[in-house]
Amino acid sequence: MGSEPARGPDRGSRLASVVTFVRDLDQSVEFYRELLGMRVTVRTSTAALLVGSDETQLYVRAIGPGGEHPLGAVGVQYVIWTADSIEDLHRCERALKERSAHTTTREMADGYTMVEGRDPDDLPLVIAYPGPQVAARSEIMPRIYAW
Template identity: 35%
Template sequence: MMHVSDLDRSVQFYRDVFSCTVELRAEDSALLLTPDGFQIYMHAKSAFHSGDAGATGVLYIMWSTDSEDEFAQVAQRFREHDPSASVQTADGLSLLDGCDPDGIRVVIAYPSPTQFPREVIAARFRG
């Protein structure tokens, strides 16, 4: 479940960048599906403040792509929403780092862990 400040804006972002479809929609909530069936529930919260999760909650969302071409396409679509999104590549792993419309950090990786098994948890993911 993601709390968002503007449901329409957030739905459009996840549709544009990750090719999600809207499975269900209510006045203040939506269920989005990725092409592979991953579910994202969103709820518009009028008193939302980015970073209000406190010590627990969503720090960022991480996705991976199956091909370098898909990674490049997602990166291009992402930058249309967040021009400051950046790509870093090291040791065969590329990471796109940016923010969704509510400032929630989104990281996209290529290759996926199933294609390129990780041997350590990178320092950036340990707090």
């Protein structure tokens, strides 16, 4: 039996990976690679694993042109990513605008900024700065009721 590391008050489960199904693998891999600054570490003809600078993983799997993702159905609706800096958030905003995928940018009452857009499959995408470790969220954001 191995011993487990001590767990302090700030330790616990963390999000490690996100899995998303897409219509076009190449298009989605390039989009997420550019927007989130992730690197492709594994790739097959139908899937890819992208890894961020903090080792967060994004699995992208192609399911073809007929795939659907109904908003408002049970299940994950979107993921909120955290930018490394305000400059990185502005870079993400520019990248979304260059692809005509930017929806809005909002200054939130809790002291953070959210950039919203859509990925190549029209899935909602949110990037915030700073992350909740720096600017703790004290209310339910209205955005979760708006999709």
